[in-house]
Amino acid sequence: MMITKIYANTEVDQAAAEIKLGELVAFPTETVYGLGADATNEQAVKRVYLAKGRPSDNPLIVTVSSPEMAAEYIEDFGSYGQKLINDFWPGPLTLVFKIKPGSLSSAVTGGLETAAFRMPENEVTRKMIELAGVPIVGPSANSSGKPSPTTAQHVFHDMEGKIAGILDDGPTKVGVESTIVDLSIDSPAILRPGGVTLNELEDTLGVKVLSDQHKVGAKETPKAPGMKYKHYAPAAQVLIVADKDWPQALEWAANQKEKVAMMALSTTLENSQIPGNVVTYDMGADLTSATHRLFDGLRHFDNDEPVNWILACSFKEEGLGAAYMNRLKKAAGDQFFKAKID
Incomplete structure (x- = not known):
């Protein structure tokens, strides 16, 4: 069984080195802990699904250290995207964009022509991504369907022996995952509510934001996590x-x-x-x-x-x-x- 090491926040360079090697490393954000792997390494990404026990048609969020890193994969931020990035990045807001053809593996996108991007507030994680030199996928670092982890100890409970390491930066602040907004369609739509509220989004954009887009059909591929399968459930x-x-x-x-x-x-x-x-x-x-x-x-x-x-x-x-x-x-x-x- 793999030994899962817990890295202190001063050991971010070692965590980044693991990402470069194609290993899986859990990382802190202001919302919950994520499970990181090189988003450009298809084999590493597939191992994330295995570690979580996650359905492969459930797309993964691409976590970046800067808007410039995200721009390498996105066709166009558009005016709405640029406004939201200016106001809420870094922070608990994930944005779904159309991506450049072939820029990301279907293992990341779930076979869609879109992908979700997020730039977290946590400086330790942004530093790890910067040192790794690649964006990372970032689903929550828990067994699929179970409550999301808000401490490194929660991650260790679910992922011990399954991943190379956990970058520990203490408990998270927000406690629930980021708001996800779909910008790949004509009207902005919330796919998952989170720390950035509907009113805040509408104040920034100056237009109505759709807010009832949280579920998809059984045969439909979701554009973002949390829309289709059972989530966050304890045994009780x-x-x-x-x-x-x-x-x-x-x-x-x-x-x-x-x-x-x-x-x-x-x-x-x-x-x-x-x-x-x-x-x-x-x-x-x-x-x-x-x-x-x-x-x-x-x-x-x-x-x-x-x-x-x-x-x-x-x-x-x-x-x-x-x-x-x-x-x-x-x-x-x-x-x-x-x-x-x-």
């Missing part, structure tokens, strides 16, 4: 709980024979009568902290304190709440706790 069944339904959800939990997990805001935990068989995870004070902690909480009840049921708090699907609920709904398979109506 997740039930989404509306604020008003917590009393009944906890009453239901008390009647279960096994432990039930409760992922809720601090105020909810403080003001609830929590049964003895319910274990809790504090999601913090607000939506921002809850988004940051979502994947960590799901992983906690997968790896550290296994349960069969997870009750998780919900938010309005607007602003950052759209990104939070997008991930939570996928983790839950769209299952909500249904309170009984008297």
Whole structure:
């Protein structure tokens, strides 16, 4: 079995050397940890699918250190692309462009004539890409379908023995993956909500951005990750709980024979009568902290304190709440706790 080394953020040159050799190295971003391989090395890219157990028609994001690196593969940024790059790169925004014919392997694009590009805020990762001299593919560094990793330890749990190394730069900041916007069509469209919100995109572009493009059909190849297959799901069944339904959800939990997990805001935990068989995870004070902690909480009840049921708090699907609920709904398979109506 391969030995997976954890590189400190001062050892970025060693991580870059592994990428040059065609090895896989997990890397930090401001959103989640990604799984990196030379995007121009088809064999290395194919090994990413194997390491993750990921369907090969699910395209990979191309992660770059600069707009200039991305321009080598893209036909034209266009006015919308240039505006979004100016305002949000580096940052948690991925942009889908038409690419130059033959510039990237179908292993990267899923056989499409488009590819998704991202320039992360994390300086350590940008330095690694710069030293490697090539863009890298960057799907989340977890087993396919499982909650995304927000620490190097999460990556090690899923990828030990499967990849050469993990570049450790501490916990991520945002906690959910980047917003993905399709610029390969006439009207900009959000394919996956994330840290950059609909309002921010429309303010920059001055036009309406489509925001209901998150799913594709069973036989359709998605333009971006997270649109087709089950994502972010722990072993336990997740039930989404509306604020008003917590009393009944906890009453239901008390009647279960096994432990039930409760992922809720601090105020909810403080003001609830929590049964003895319910274990809790504090999601913090607000939506921002809850988004940051979502994947960590799901992983906690997968790896550290296994349960069969997870009750998780919900938010309005607007602003950052759209990104939070997008991930939570996928983790839950769209299952909500249904309170009984008297």
